[in-house]
Amino acid sequence: MDERQFVAYLKDKFPFHSGLGIGDDASVVRLGKYFQLISTDILIEDIHFRLQDLSLAELAEKSLAVNISDIAAMGGQAQYFYIGLGFPDGLRPEALRAFFSGLSRAAKKWRVDLAGGDYSRSKKMFIAVTIVGQSKKPVLRSGARPGDWIAITGPTGGSALGLKLLLAGEQNSPFIRLHKRPKPQCEKGLLLARYAHAMIDLSDGLLLDLSRLLQASGVGAEIDYEKLPVPPHFRRLCRQKNYAEKELVLAGGEDYQLLFAISPLQESRLRQTGMIYHVIGKTTKQRRLRVLENGQPLKISHFGFDHFLDQSDKKKK
Amino acid sequence: MDERQFVAYLKDKFPFHSGLGIGDDASVVRLGKYFQLISTDILIEDIHFRLQDLSLAELAEKSLAVNISDIAAMGGQAQYFYIGLGFPDGLRPEALRAFFSGLSRAAKKWRVDLAGGDYSRSKKMFIAVTIVGQSKKPVLRSGARPGDWIAITGPTGGSALGLKLLLAGEQNSPFIRLHKRPKPQCEKGLLLARYAHAMIDLSDGLLLDLSRLLQASGVGAEIDYEKLPVPPHFRRLCRQKNYAEKELVLAGGEDYQLLFAISPLQESRLRQTGMIYHVIGKTTKQRRLRVLENGQPLKISHFGFDHFLDQSDKKKK
Missing domain, CATH: 3.90.650.10 (PurM-like C-terminal domain)
Structure with missing residues (x-):
């Protein structure tokens, strides 16, 4: 099953009744006069990045950037985001602060708020960001x-x-x-x-x-x-x-x-x-x-x- | 830094301008006559579950259940969800189908739709679900x-x-x-x-x-x-x-x-x-x-x- 077949399989198995679901950069749901856009992206240690290659602040910024890009790709304005963070035990508490300081700076730069999240230790680090945005006229x-x-x-x-x-x-x-x-x-x-x-x-x-x-x-x-x-x-x-x-x-x-x-x-x-x-x-x-x-x-x-x-x-x- | 201090640190560092952010079971944002509730939860292999203890269908169901519970805890109605899935290389393609079949059954049972997601291979399995719900009067x-x-x-x-x-x-x-x-x-x-x-x-x-x-x-x-x-x-x-x-x-x-x-x-x-x-x-x-x-x-x-x-x-x- 290649990626396209996989997406087709999921679209078939999971019909979305509230708007446009799987298959674009973000889902699209009409909310009154505008459309809400939501997208999720994961970054995994040693798959998408190596910890030795970039600082935790850079990693935080990048995890937000790639999600904001999905909203930009729909012609939308990103508003706020949620983060699921798996954080290696081996990293010191200062590392967690460095990550969130970078995230805070990036959030201010792109004018988006952190609205919630979940956190756990994990063997390999991963970052799952879900971003919410809006558009008057999404571009599919x-x-x-x-x-x-x-x-x-x-x-x-x-x-x-x-x-x-x-x-x-x-x-x-x-x-x-x-x-x-x-x-x-x-x-x-x-x-x-x-x-x-x-x-x-x-x-x-x-x-x-x-x-x-x-x-x-x-x-x-x-x-x-x-x-x-x-x-x-x-x-x-x-x-x-x-x-x-x-x-x-x-x-x-x-x-x-x-x-x-x-x-x-x-x-x-x-x-x-x-x-x-x-x-x-x-x-x-x-x-x-x-x-x-x-x-x-x-x-x-x-x-x-x-x-x-x-x-x-x-x-x- | 214990959990409470960590949450306080994040609340201070990340003010939320659109409603209630970090600190409850879900974020709360007013959208016209009702409130939108969004929550995210991660489940990580060998931290939250062991693959030998439950089937992939059960794991999919559980990852959805714990998120739906967050919406229930706000007195809300869950509507749709996003999934970030890290899936071990070692698992066969049938395993992926078993996971999504379980997810589909659970989604039907609880009347929620899958609206989007991201997928990658990863060393350890993890599931990051973000769920969207609504309520006329959220209970904090x-x-x-x-x-x-x-x-x-x-x-x-x-x-x-x-x-x-x-x-x-x-x-x-x-x-x-x-x-x-x-x-x-x-x-x-x-x-x-x-x-x-x-x-x-x-x-x-x-x-x-x-x-x-x-x-x-x-x-x-x-x-x-x-x-x-x-x-x-x-x-x-x-x-x-x-x-x-x-x-x-x-x-x-x-x-x-x-x-x-x-x-x-x-x-x-x-x-x-x-x-x-x-x-x-x-x-x-x-x-x-x-x-x-x-x-x-x-x-x-x-x-x-x-x-x-x-x-x-x-x-x-």
Whole structure:
């Protein structure tokens, strides 16, 4: 059972009667004039992070950031959150204070309140955050239509590059900072709520998250690799270290940029707001995902994207 | 830093601007005509449960039950929930289906929907549930007044006895079933919302949870041990096995009965509803907790209740 089958299994087994449940960045429930958005994310020691790589304050900040990003991806405003914390016995009491001090600073920065939680000692540390937000008009993954532009709010691959450097024993790099301290795109998310057809945050890699949006919308896409924002110092470092640039840009995770689909008319309006974003391709009726470089298709199956292609191939037959 | 100091530290560090946050069974936020209740609870392998002791379906049911109990303890109606699941690599895919089948059955039984979640492999299994409910008039821990009756909805100690039997290698006992499949007191919670001044669910032992309610309300209490409902077969088994009956009844956890404070007038009205409950004592102005047996105080410091007494002693001086 791969992830998509698992989500389909759960959606089938657990119908949600109060709104939109499983399958988007957050659930959506109408409450009077607005919609309540709720999302939950877990971070586990030695799966999602290693304690030696970042401070407990950074870890607290990151656990909040990735949840706020889910609300931003719906075009919503995060309001408050709940934390379930498993904390290793071996850590000293000061460590707990360091964690909550970092959490408090992050909460103030993003203007969200801690509303409750549960705490226990545990062998490995884990952090389960549930965040509550609201929106007047949530942007779902499923709203893209053929002929939309596809755009992203900023470069991808930087966090994955930072992780590679960290695992190689480096300590100081702007990319390592990107990895440790991701920035949810709150303001852009709110602005995009007025223009975008569909939106998702980039947590698991550009192609995987894009394929989720396309799948939900029932469309395909053509992306031009040349249009992707790849900063020169990123490109230089990849060449220097002999890292696969395209793999990092297309399949590296934890960028927390927003990816959205937008009609050409709305895009021309969005341009006038001055918000920085990058159009990287367009949606197609044909339900497959292609990445072109100088007009030639890249073999994206290299990045683990067979299943999406297989699925659309089956439908064509 | 003990639990009470930790909660005080968090309440101070994280003010909640939308309603009542940390410190009760659930947070309370007004939404139009009603109040939204949200609570989160974590269950961790080898801390809260051992995989050999209960099936994955039972574990799923229990993880939902303890959260629903938090909503019942506020006099609310549970509506939907989110799950963060860390699942050991070693378990087979069928195990995941068994877990979610149990969860689905439990969700149907208690009429709550799964609205979202996050999933990851992890070394030890853990389940973080966040539940959303509502109430027209939430019952807080803090509403008890001197002269209230203190009552509970059913016997305590049965789950702790079941756990002792389980750890001693036994498999079949009604008490083991109590431990594995706790029943949240949903209907009683809803009914009590109309009568009780203050309420809490018994998750960590009668005296500890009672002391939390008293602490939040700024009152003390006198409990009569003879008034506690102790079933004859429970008493008999304790004698037979040489288990400390009083310790199980007063300090055993995971009963998920409701404990409430109620004025004498309201109690006389509640009696007419036919709901089963047991008056076990009364609240006092004097902020200390005493348990009497035939009029003689029991040494409850044996059960780890020094700190509450110390605190009230300090205030007296």
